[in-house]
Amino acid sequence: MSSKQEFIEKLRNSSLRPTKQRINICEVLFNRDKTFHFTINDLFNLIKDKTGEKVSLATVYNTVHAFHKKGYLKEIPINSNQTYFDTNVTDHHHFFDVKEEKLIDLKNEDVGPIEIQKSIPGKKIKSVEVLVKLED
């Protein structure tokens, strides 16, 4: 339950001007209890529905990428025609319900620690993600 003022400050602190559009997007993305998994198109439609104001598709793309770059959104690796994002930016894993095309968070304790025993010279590990596909 963040207030509009908090979003404005968060944007300013990130050197992103607090525009009407960005604040609306923040409301839709971050003003919720549970983690939120979405595609750009999901978000685009939700903004209209939840705020009553329309934001251009280009701005939705711009903003999602800006937030992603700032570390406020995580990109989830799945093979889909659309890219999925997540408001939960901590390291965690996912179920993907293939039929419903829906992501579900897995707690780290649901998966257990993963120790990668192999290494590639000159490279370091950036992320370790488990994707568990679900079917009926």
Place this chain on the structure above:
Amino acid sequence: MSSKQEFIEKLRNSSLRPTKQRINICEVLFNRDKTFHFTINDLFNLIKDKTGEKVSLATVYNTVHAFHKKGYLKEIPINSNQTYFDTNVTDHHHFFDVKEEKLIDLKNEDVGPIEIQKSIPGKKIKSVEVLVKLED
């Protein structure tokens, strides 16, 4: 080192007619020692290079999907502008070198067994895949 005859039989056994194009694609995909990770475009170009014969892009898509459906190819979940496939269809995990855009196999013993402790009613697990992103 499979022979052409073996590919023809394999195709027939899969109720796929052994056309010149499909045999060429088999040569490029399966006539190698190590597992092969590729995009459609990689494959399209390799066919020309390795067999000297050109196969239309549409056929490359068709064939890859046919082989995928038959279980001869695995699709690797990463967020890229192109879809990655793998000739190693066993359950296994991957490094993805983000800079080089290259996949590297991880042996199961490099990752260890993964036990998913959570379940969703009415759904069963189809696959469990670990993707380890590498950076410099």
Place this chain on the structure above:
DNA sequence: TCGTTGTTTATAATTATTCTAAAGAAGATT
């Protein structure tokens, strides 16, 4: 050889995403 069915192909259509450039809004400066 002939008829049937499956396959290839060029090309068009679709779709997600990015680019462009002009208009608008925010913040700083007077």
Place this chain on the structure above:
DNA sequence: AATCTTCTTTAGAATAATTATAAACAACGA
């Protein structure tokens, strides 16, 4: 408050991967 600068939004065009279409072609069985 007016002005200037910089950042942002936007519609629309461009790009690029993938899928669909439908006609020509090849494999197969009779």
